[in-house]
Amino acid sequence: MSTSPVAISAPGKVLLAGGYLVLDRGYTGLVFGLDARIHVHVQILPTSPGLTLSEIIVKSPQFRDAEWRYGYRETEDGGGVEVTQLKGHTTSSQSRNKFVETALAYALSYTTATTPTKITPALITILADSDYYSHGPTTSSFSSSSSTPQPHRFVDFGVPLTSAHKTGLGSSAALVTAFTTAILTHYLPPGTLSLSSPTGKARLHNLAQAAHCAAQGKIGSGFDVAAAVYGSCVYRRFSPSILSSLGEISTPGFAHRLCDTVNDTAQKWDTQIDKSAATMPRGIRLVMCDVDCGSETVGLVKKVLAWRAAEPDTATLLWTTLQKGNEDLATELQKLTLNPEGKGDQDPYESLKSTVLTIRSLIRDMSARADVPIEPKVQTDLLDACARVPGVIGGVVPGAGGFDAIALLVEEEGAGDEKEGNNEGVVRRLQQFLDGYKADAHEGDGGPSIGKVRLLGVKQEMAGVKSEEVGMYGDWIPPA
Numbered sequence: 001m002s003t004s005p006v007a008i009s010a011p012g013k014v015l016l017a018g019g020y021l022v023l024d025r026g027y028t029g030l031v032f033g034l035d036a037r038i039h040v041h042v043q044i045l046p047t048s049p050g051l052t053l054s055e056i057i058v059k060s061p062q063f064r065d066a067e068w069r070y071g072y073r074e075t076e077d078g079g080g081v082e083v084t085q086l087k088g089h090t091t092s093s094q095s096r097n098k099f100v101e102t103a104l105a106y107a108l109s110y111t112t113a114t115t116p117t118k119i120t121p122a123l124i125t126i127l128a129d130s131d132y133y134s135h136g137p138t139t140s141s142f143s144s145s146s147s148t149p150q151p152h153r154f155v156d157f158g159v160p161l162t163s164a165h166k167t168g169l170g171s172s173a174a175l176v177t178a179f180t181t182a183i184l185t186h187y188l189p190p191g192t193l194s195l196s197s198p199t200g201k202a203r204l205h206n207l208a209q210a211a212h213c214a215a216q217g218k219i220g221s222g223f224d225v226a227a228a229v230y231g232s233c234v235y236r237r238f239s240p241s242i243l244s245s246l247g248e249i250s251t252p253g254f255a256h257r258l259c260d261t262v263n264d265t266a267q268k269w270d271t272q273i274d275k276s277a278a279t280m281p282r283g284i285r286l287v288m289c290d291v292d293c294g295s296e297t298v299g300l301v302k303k304v305l306a307w308r309a310a311e312p313d314t315a316t317l318l319w320t321t322l323q324k325g326n327e328d329l330a331t332e333l334q335k336l337t338l339n340p341e342g343k344g345d346q347d348p349y350e351s352l353k354s355t356v357l358t359i360r361s362l363i364r365d366m367s368a369r370a371d372v373p374i375e376p377k378v379q380t381d382l383l384d385a386c387a388r389v390p391g392v393i394g395g396v397v398p399g400a401g402g403f404d405a406i407a408l409l410v411e412e413e414g415a416g417d418e419k420e421g422n423n424e425g426v427v428r429r430l431q432q433f434l435d436g437y438k439a440d441a442h443e444g445d446g447g448p449s450i451g452k453v454r455l456l457g458v459k460q461e462m463a464g465v466k467s468e469e470v471g472m473y474g475d476w477i478p479p480a
């Protein structure tokens, strides 16, 4: 066990290409990690003299009513570690946090099954970057550690977690990944798990996928967890049977099954992660625009899969063509990475622009055939309008689409005569354009009209889960 505090962060995601297809191992998804990260800090629980608490306390101090206290015990018959939420304390939340609770139980179960470990009381603090939530921050936190107050990276959202609208960047996957990694780093003997070794990363991935699936109550493609662990990549999912045979926590033998599954000594994991295939060329940046609306992914997925089952031939043809478009997009980005200037082409992004338009047209085709608003008319209007802003290359409805944030590729340098050496020119123009943007109403589009469109501050990031400097959190972390 580490007696010094540990801190781990994991990135959010955007599935630029491959929504729905990536649910099937026959296809892949192009996912970018984002520089919006969720951090998890673990320390020994500070207690007053004479007071012993056998609890693990988890706090998300940027939100109100966000402290969850847990008791823990190893179950009989190797069922793993059972955690029980304790609600008696005045500051304890009365509501459950399924993702925290499951990640805690899975990580402790894996730890104790891996090596004889005494679980000791701990205080865990979760801190998230602002762009995960649409809800505007009420106050910013200032670090008191420096003589000139610096605006802190983490803000106080001033509301309960349930009232903060999600922007769809994958908070639960980043949280579960950072959380399980932080628990393992805290409790396992030093050197047992390396964040930089392929085996260590694969085990973290497997554990985070298992915990995330259990908390979600369904097996999604897992691209969000893969991005949280590995960062940007082309992702081919694992066979769902790997996790469906794990069974429930607290059932006899669960701890060993979990250990075998995570360590890949049971049914072999067949996830494929290709990091070299997901590149963002110098000169291009990914930006996202939050439409502050939101769709229910589960509902959309059900309808698309029902259409695929009902019309297998049409669906296969469409998906094969779409997969080709998605691969072309990755290849185009790779080509531009190797040759950013496009070797004297008039418009180095011409091919990229047409690939994006092809993908969008195929997505609209799927949208219409499945009768699902994947790229609803309001989003078509928004994407088309953004693409007309000088310096914007093009954009898509990422992931499941619907009324969630859109993703745009923009030129990193100011377009035309406005060479600024960074993308401020384009981003500023885009911001000004969005400030005045008002969506037209469309009848029968299967959803609401979009609200105010807001440029998020995020961009792509290659790195996945990583250790952080424990001193960076200022007053958000209580003194040990």
Ligand SMILES: Nc1ncnc2c1ncn2[C@@H]1O[C@H](COP(=O)(O)OP(=O)(O)O)[C@@H](O)[C@H]1O
Pocket (backbone or CB within 6 Å): 060, 097, 098, 099, 100, 126, 127, 128, 161, 166, 168, 169, 170, 171, 172, 173, 175
């Ligand atoms: N900052 C946070 N602190 C604690 N729990 C969080 C935080 N952010 C997200 N979560 C957990 O993740 C859940 C949201 O997950 P989900 O609905 O899958 O959204 P997303 O698409 O962002 O992953 C929350 O209900 C909560 O359990």
Ligand SMILES: C[C@@](O)(CCOP(=O)(O)OP(=O)(O)O)CC(=O)O
Pocket (backbone or CB within 6 Å): 014, 015, 018, 019, 020, 021, 022, 023, 168, 169, 170, 220, 221, 222, 223, 224, 297, 301, 398, 399, 400, 401, 404
């Ligand atoms: C449909 C999908 O292929 C992609 C969904 O991508 P989103 O990025 O829309 O996901 P949420 O974070 O759940 O909103 C489902 C999947 O792959 O699990």
